[in-house]
Amino acid sequence: MRALYDTGGGVIDQAVVLWFAAPHSLTGEDVAEFQVHGGRAIVEALGAVLGTLPGCRPAEAGEFTRRAVVNGKLDLTQAEAVADLVAADTEAQRRQALRQYDGALGALCESWRAELLKTLAWAEAAIDFSDEDLPEGVLADTRRAAADVREEIAAHLNDARRGELVREGLFLTVIGPPNAGKSSLVNALAGRDVAIVSETAGTTRDVIEVRLDLGGYAVILADTAGLRAAHEAVEVEGVRRALARAEAADLVLLLLDGSDVNSPQYLPKNMVNKPLLTVWNKADLPWPARRDGLALSLKTGEGLEAVIAAIAAKAKERLDAGGDAPMLTRPRHRLALEEAAAALERAAGVREPELFAEDLRLALRAIGRITGRVDVEELLDTIFRDFCIGK
Numbered sequence: 042m043r044a045l046y047d048t049g050g051g052v053i054d055q056a057v058v059l060w061f062a063a064p065h066s067l068t069g070e071d072v073a074e075f076q077v078h079g080g081r082a083i084v085e086a087l088g089a090v091l092g093t094l095p096g097c098r099p100a101e102a103g104e105f106t107r108r109a110v111v112n113g114k115l116d117l118t119q120a121e122a123v124a125d126l127v128a129a130d131t132e133a134q135r136r137q138a139l140r141q142y143d144g145a146l147g148a149l150c151e152s153w154r155a156e157l158l159k160t161l162a163w164a165e166a167a168i169d170f171s172d173e174d175l176p177e178g179v180l181a182d183t184r185r186a187a188a189d190v191r192e193e194i195a196a197h198l199n200d201a202r203r204g205e206l207v208r209e210g211l212f213l214t215v216i217g218p219p220n221a222g223k224s225s226l227v228n229a230l231a232g233r234d235v236a237i238v239s240e241t242a243g244t245t246r247d248v249i250e251v252r253l254d255l256g257g258y259a260v261i262l263a264d265t266a267g268l269r270a271a272h273e274a275v276e277v278e279g280v281r282r283a284l285a286r287a288e289a290a291d292l293v294l295l296l297l298d299g300s301d302v303n304s305p306q307y308l309p310k311n312m313v314n315k316p317l318l319t320v321w322n323k324a325d326l327p328w329p330a331r332r333d334g335l336a337l338s339l340k341t342g343e344g345l346e347a348v349i350a351a352i353a354a355k356a357k358e359r360l361d362a363g364g365d366a367p368m369l370t371r372p373r374h375r376l377a378l379e380e381a382a383a384a385l386e387r388a389a390g391v392r393e394p395e396l397f398a399e400d401l402r403l404a405l406r407a408i409g410r411i412t413g414r415v416d417v418e419e420l421l422d423t424i425f426r427d428f429c430i431g432k
Contacts, residue, residue, distance in 0.1 A: 045075065047090050054083045068105055069112030110413060116147040117413035121371060125208060132257035133360065137207045137368060146367040146374070149197075150411045153190050153381075157408070160186045161401040168394050180394060187401060191385035194378050197369070203360050204368025205375075206291060210252060210259035211356050214287045217296035219267030222322040225339040226296055227251065227264040230349065256353020258360060263290070292355055294318045294348075299336065300326035318351055374411055381407040 045053045057076035066072040077083050091097050106123050109115040115123075118141055125138035141147075160183045167179050215223045231251045249264040263286050266279030287293050299321035319334030325341050335351060337344035369375050381404040388400035 045077070045087060045090075047086060048093060053086045053090070054078055064112070064114075067114060068108040069114045070108065116144070118147045118150070118374075118411060119144060125370065130252075131254045131259045133207050134259060137204065137370065140365070140367065141370060146369070147412045149367045150408050151414070153194065154405060154408050154414075156186060156190050157401055157405050160190075161398060161405065164394060164398045164401060168398060180397075184389065184397070187385055187388055187397075187404075190404075191382055191389065194382045194385070197366070198375065198378055198382065200366075200369065201359070202369075202375075204370040205372070207259070207360050207368065208370045210261040211292060211359065212261050212263065212290045213292045213294060213352065214263045214265060214283075214290035215294045215296055216265055216268055216283055216287050218298070221267070221296045221298045222339045223267070223296050224249075224264050226294075226320075226322070226337075226348075227262055229339055229342075229345055230255070230262060255349055256356060258353060258356040260352070260356065291359065292318070292352070294320060294352070295334075296320050296322055297332075297334075299323050299328045299332050302329040318348075318355065320348055377407045377410045380404075 042055050043058045045056050045058075047053055054077045056078075059074040059076070061067075061072040061074065063069060063071045075087065077087060088099070092099075103120075103124070106115065106120045110117060110120050122138045122142035125134065126142060129135040129138055163179050164183045167183075215226060217223050227249070230253060251262050251264075253260045253262050265283030265286055268280055268283060295317060297319070300323040320337050321328075321332040321334050322337050322339055324336040324338040324343055335344060335348055337348055339345070369378070384400045384404040384407065388397050388404070391397050391400065
């Protein structure tokens with residue numbers, strides 16, 4: 042413990058003072074850390090004193106992480122993971138961000154880059170040193186290697202946006218006829234009143250959204266207008282929006298009134314291929330027939346835990362299908378890999394070695410943008426290391 046003093050000699054706080062010498066700090070630079078008690082007055086007093094020192098200023102947003110990237114302590118995917126860890130609201134978000142911070146996605150991209158660097162080095166050698174004794178069939182081998190990387194990237198792109206959905210939230214839309222209890226279900230899942238509940242049919246006219254943590258997964262829950270043959274203009278628009286939101290949703294929950302003898306198992310044609318949960322409300326009342334689906338009473342709370350568990354199971358099924366494979370968590374990751382895959386697809390279709398090599402370079406550049414490590418000198422290093430040109 043050390044006493045920290047203000048400019049007048051008064052004690053600000055008793056603190057733990059740590060010194061991290063470059064290059065062993067997070068940023069790769071010399072870093073001093075003051076572990077003070079967390080009161081606002083202490084922090085403001087210490088900041089005021091530090092502000093009087095030459096060259097000292099408050100850090101800008103994200104500046105320490107940015108310096109870590111510039112100094113090679115983190116790649117861009119790890120820097121993004123720092124922000125995701127800070128913003129994580131659910132267990133699934135925390136796990137995904139931590140895997141990315143540990144370098145899982147960056148390591149995968151670097152493995153692709155390393156393979157393409159080696160492939161490009163051989164392709165360049167075959168072009169520039171065609172008179173030398175290079176291994177037989179070297180161009181055929183490079184094409185096979187590039188094709189293998191293309192297939193791996195394509196498989197990774199075919200992930201149903203799981204990583205982005207974990208980070209941003211799974212869209213769950215509640216649909217059903219009027220007075221089935223949709224707004225009451227949304228309120229029960231949220232644990233607070235977010236939607237107006239009324240016995241009057243057609244109360245909900247617009248889509249109401251609320252973000253929830255259900256079973257450790259981020260879910261954006263939408264309450265919608267009751268589905269029926271509407272005639273009044275505002276309700277017609279509400280029904281249209283409800284169907285549009287359900288069509289765009291990742292998961293749909295169909296809520297019906299189990300006590301209504303005329304209650305149909307309503308399922309619009311455009312919802313046939315959607316992951317669907319069917320829940321029958323008003324289990325506290327007599328039912329005219331057996332219902333296929335989950336039974337729920339929003340009046341007594343009976344069956345609510347089973348509904349939450351079913352939603353969580355659907356979310357897990359959708360979002361954990363990739364196992365522990367690194368996920369693409371941001372649109373820029375997906376865009377860069379799509380560009381790389383397109384370049385490798387073009388490379389597979391050209392006969393000229395020069396065009397083949399150029400498409401490999403474009404693929405390398407696209408993959409390098411994901412981690413922020415794009416360096417043409419690496420290609421030169423690989424060429425000289427593998428072929429000993431000029432020996």
